[in-house]
Structure formats: structure tokens, C-alpha cells
Amino acid sequence: MNAVVDSNVFMRGRANLEFERFYTVPSVMDELESPGARLSFDAADVRVEEPSDESLEKVRQKSDEINSPTSGVDEELLALALDMGEVLVTDDLALQNLASHTGVRFRAYMGDEIEEERIWVRVCGNCGEEVEGERCPRCGQRDIKRKPG
Ligand SMILES: [Zn+2]
Numbered sequence: 001m002n003a004v005v006d007s008n009v010f011m012r013g014r015a016n017l018e019f020e021r022f023y024t025v026p027s028v029m030d031e032l033e034s035p036g037a038r039l040s041f042d043a044a045d046v047r048v049e050e051p052s053d054e055s056l057e058k059v060r061q062k063s064d065e066i067n068s069p070t071s072g073v074d075e076e077l078l079a080l081a082l083d084m085g086e087v088l089v090t091d092d093l094a095l096q097n098l099a100s101h102t103g104v105r106f107r108a109y110m111g112d113e114i115e116e117e118r119i120w121v122r123v124c125g126n127c128g129e130e131v132e133g134e135r136c137p138r139c140g141q142r143d144i145k146r147k148p149g
Helices: 007-011 026-031 035-043 053-065 072-084 093-102
Strands: 002-005 021-024 046-048 087-089 120-124 144-148
Touching (some): 007 026, 021 072, 026 046, 026 072, 053 072, 072 087, 072 093
Parallel strands (some): 002 021, 002 087, 021 046
Antiparallel strands (some): 120 144
């Protein structure tokens, strides 16, 4: 059994995970700046793959739908897990949540796992009004925050 893993797995000092092989995306390589992380990365049997455009598009659509606060790298990892039909290993709760919405199996590495799916709503940081676009319709602020819906 294989797994798609995020950068935390490497930064925290090599996964003692029972998977045969690890997959990750090129962008994760860029996040591995400490020598320790590099070392554990080199020691693990890791393959670096790009996700398909099709899966990436599907993940991004779902992300937009639920106003997910996940990063671009997160979405690439999820798209790769979707492509490969493998489990996604991440301690990022927002990414676990997006995986759940996308129908991808996930598990935590050292942290907790989410117990239920969540969506976010985008609200104005000034007055709290729900915002659809980039600017608050009530007060005109552009300081948009996300909160659990
Ligand atoms: Zn406002």
C-alpha cells in the first residue's frame, strides 16, 4: 500500500508509516528547507509526481465550493491522491476536510483527524457580513476572513 504525503511527514523526521512507497508533488520539495527534512526525504522511498490537470481542476472546484482555506500545494497533493487512488497522509485539518469532500481517504500522521466535514463561509473582517466577491457589500472592506459555516 502506498501513500501521498505532505511536507510535515518529512519535516518531523521521516515517517514511521507502514506504507511501501510515498508519493508527493514537486512543490513539496520546495518546502523542504531544513537539512534534516532533506535527509529524511532522501532516505524514504519517495516518488515525486505531478497531479493531472483533470484532478487538480476537480479539487479546485470543490475547494471553491466550500471556501476551503487550503493552499495550492495542498490541493496538488490531494489531486495526486485522487489520481492514484491512494490514501493522503496529512495533519492539516483543512486538507483532511477537503479530502473528505472530494472522496479521498486520508489519515493523520501525528495529529488529530477531523470527525465531520465542514464548510467555510467568507465574512467581512470589519462588520461580519457574508461576502461573495472580494469586497464587502455592506461596508466596502476588502479584509475577508473565513469562518466555519
Ligand atoms: Zn463589512
